[in-house]
Amino acid sequence: MRKFIAARKMLAAAVLLAVGWQPASGMGTVPAASEASYAKTKYPIVLVHGVLGFDSLLGMDYFYGIPAELQRSGAQVYVAQVSPADSYEKRGEQLLAQVQRIVAMTGSQKVNLIGHSMGSPTARYVASVRPDLVASVTSVGGVNKGSKVADAMRGALPPGSVAESVAVAAGGALASLIRLFSTGSSLSQDELAALDALTTAGTLAFNRRHPQAIPATACGEGAYQVNGIHYFSWSGAQPYTNPLDVGDPLLAATSLVFGAEPNDGLVGTCSSHLGQVIRDNYRFNHLDETNMFFGLGNILETSPVTLFRQHANRLRNIGV
Numbered sequence: 001m002r003k004f005i006a007a008r009k010m011l012a013a014a015v016l017l018a019v020g021w022q023p024a025s026g027m028g029t030v031p032a033a034s035e036a037s038y039a040k041t042k043y044p045i046v047l048v049h050g051v052l053g054f055d056s057l058l059g060m061d062y063f064y065g066i067p068a069e070l071q072r073s074g075a076q077v078y079v080a081q082v083s084p085a086d087s088y089e090k091r092g093e094q095l096l097a098q099v100q101r102i103v104a105m106t107g108s109q110k111v112n113l114i115g116h117s118m119g120s121p122t123a124r125y126v127a128s129v130r131p132d133l134v135a136s137v138t139s140v141g142g143v144n145k146g147s148k149v150a151d152a153m154r155g156a157l158p159p160g161s162v163a164e165s166v167a168v169a170a171g172g173a174l175a176s177l178i179r180l181f182s183t184g185s186s187l188s189q190d191e192l193a194a195l196d197a198l199t200t201a202g203t204l205a206f207n208r209r210h211p212q213a214i215p216a217t218a219c220g221e222g223a224y225q226v227n228g229i230h231y232f233s234w235s236g237a238q239p240y241t242n243p244l245d246v247g248d249p250l251l252a253a254t255s256l257v258f259g260a261e262p263n264d265g266l267v268g269t270c271s272s273h274l275g276q277v278i279r280d281n282y283r284f285n286h287l288d289e290t291n292m293f294f295g296l297g298n299i300l301e302t303s304p305v306t307l308f309r310q311h312a313n314r315l316r317n318i319g320v
Contacts, residue, residue, distance in 0.1 A: 039312035040074030042320050043110045043135045044102055047077065048095060049290075050117025050141075051194055052084045063116075064291040066308045075312050078102055078111075082122060083187040085194035088206050091118070092125025094187065099126055099133055110135040112315055114308070116290050117141055117267065118198065120233075120274065121206055128210040131227040135320035137213070137275070138311060139233035141264055141289040144214060145207070145271040146200030152257045154199050219270035221277050230320060231275025234307065236284025239265035241298040251285045264289065278311070 049062045061067075067077045082094040099111055112135050115123035120142025127134040143150075157163050196202045207214050213222035213231035222231060239255035240248045251265025262269040266286040273280065282289075284304065288297035291304040 038073040041315045044076040045112045047079045048115035048119035085189040085191045087193040088121040091122040096126045112136045114138040136230040139274040141235045146203035148257045150198035213275040222275045224276045233274040234278040235272035236264040237262040237281040238283040239285045242296045245296040247287045
């Protein structure tokens, strides 16, 4: 009987190993070969933050847990640092300089850009002006047709008004505070340029100059491939997701400007579309999309870390 039980255990272990099962961390076993190469894209992945973005703030990463998981699964990952607040073009030029350095440093011909929020048009700018350096652009909660929140803010802050001056001062102070407690860059910023860019009018003007993969219809998909570059997007549509997340009440409040339109608290669902829309109704808010605030998102939804990992595998499978 003991021999029978031992044989069953050995058989069970063999089956589990065959399907790629691995013990929990700390048990001394390295990842299965398939797991170690699951996200191994041909070209490096570059993550691009949104407005008021940072690298790590008091121990909290903007892309919380995402780079480490992608690297564990075989990807070569870089987190770009661009101005926390400026125009799409200014941020795009900063990103382009970093892409050029990454390409030179790695010997890779191109990169895969994944931009969150304002990081989407920032990445799109690089793909537009230097398509030879970009294999794919992925928009995550991207402001691809503007934000009604920015429209409301601009409407409440007439150019040259006292309210505008106060808002700019407050925005500058917040950005300075973030820089003080973060490991991000100290790049200069222009709060008004960022606000004007994020409005519907500002973004549509940018799209006329850089139209690649923007949907022609109000809520459709764009071209899946332009100039050899693959375009994808996904986004959330639930502004309030976790009572423990300090950002949720703010996003619940800002979501009111959208009325009945689905949104993630800062960006409307249709505005987030770019190229191939993977999904636009994840139960995420704008901050959940990058697993921010230590991953305090919707416990009933797929982890954002998993989505980034799955997308890296998607890029791997199409050869980029």
